[in-house]
Amino acid sequence: MATAPQAEQPRTVQRGRPRDASRDDALRKATLEVMADVGYRALTMDAVAARARAGKATIYRRWESKLELVIDTCQELVSRNIPQPDTGTVADDLREFLSTYATLLTGPIGKAAQALVGELPHEPELAEAFRTGFLSSQRKILRRILEAGTARGEIRADAPHGMVVELAGAALTHRLMLIGEPADPTYIDRLVDEALMPLLR
Amino acid sequence: MATAPQAEQPRTVQRGRPRDASRDDALRKATLEVMADVGYRALTMDAVAARARAGKATIYRRWESKLELVIDTCQELVSRNIPQPDTGTVADDLREFLSTYATLLTGPIGKAAQALVGELPHEPELAEAFRTGFLSSQRKILRRILEAGTARGEIRADAPHGMVVELAGAALTHRLMLIGEPADPTYIDRLVDEALMPLLR
The missing domain is CATH 1.10.10.60 (Homeodomain-like)
Incomplete structure (x- = not known):
């Protein structure tokens, strides 16, 4: 419970008392x-x-x-609930990340995030914070998964990494928030095996 | 102009006067x-x-x-503004559809749709209508593009058509609504050439 300014949360102000x-x-x-x-x-x-x-x-x-x-x-709960997976293969890392993320989005955090999405066009500061906090932590984890897989020689270095990162997040939020169907293990397997891995190999 | 019940819009009630x-x-x-x-x-x-x-x-x-x-x-404006493309190739049909859809989502309809997304968890009737109206008209057009391409022998019949349909819609809404970056022709070319077509060929 350091009171020093935290690089990750520049907006959080620490005042007089120690935090509980x-x-x-x-x-x-x-x-x-x-x-x-x-x-x-x-x-x-x-x-x-x-x-x-x-x-x-x-x-x-x-x-x-x-x-x-x-x-x-939102930032705190995302960073606490979504660890960087390290299973040894890109496909299993993707499965683990996407399952954890889907579970998170299916619960109260997801409902809150969805309520935020509706407000983004009217609230530029909220939109900025949502993007740097919520979305970029998701992208960071996905990018690391792909970098590790590239270093192991498991996926092509010239594969469209940026597009795969974007599609992975897009698929989950679209399915859970817009379509309103579960992102269960069967769906996540399809996403990984039919779309993400074929684009990377 | 017709006052007969319309199969596509079962909720719209026609009363006494002719419509203007x-x-x-x-x-x-x-x-x-x-x-x-x-x-x-x-x-x-x-x-x-x-x-x-x-x-x-x-x-x-x-x-x-x-x-x-x-x-x-929403239904009326979507059905009026998004025609079924017919360029002769899947890649160009996808480009045309995605550009039209992105233009629509970038304007006032998109802002309104985004406001609706935030309300879906609280409004089951709205969610149902949003899904059958807004999303399924999008999917129908995409499915027809892929069916025509399969019939021409241009794409694999055993390609993951359902997944491609879902990803195409997901990519646009995620980019425009969540990431907040434009879905311009450069982006749409990347989406089609780096992701959608490689999954279909």
């Missing part, structure tokens, strides 16, 4: 719940405080604004 | 504008009426509810 990590988590959980219920626009610090049975001042000591609170919540 | 098509279009345009401004949840029939300088009764004579109005607006 479990308190922060309870507030993040409440944030997700409120956002899944009413969306980003209608979310208020008051509603989050009420849901977490905390004082509003407690929230403001930790996050300066609703935007900061929501972005920090 | 240009009046309907003005109301649809106002619907899109209001939705792009405030989202689906905050949209009211009153706001649409005010924007179109129409009476609220005019709207209710044509659409029974906000849900019907929004869905009919």
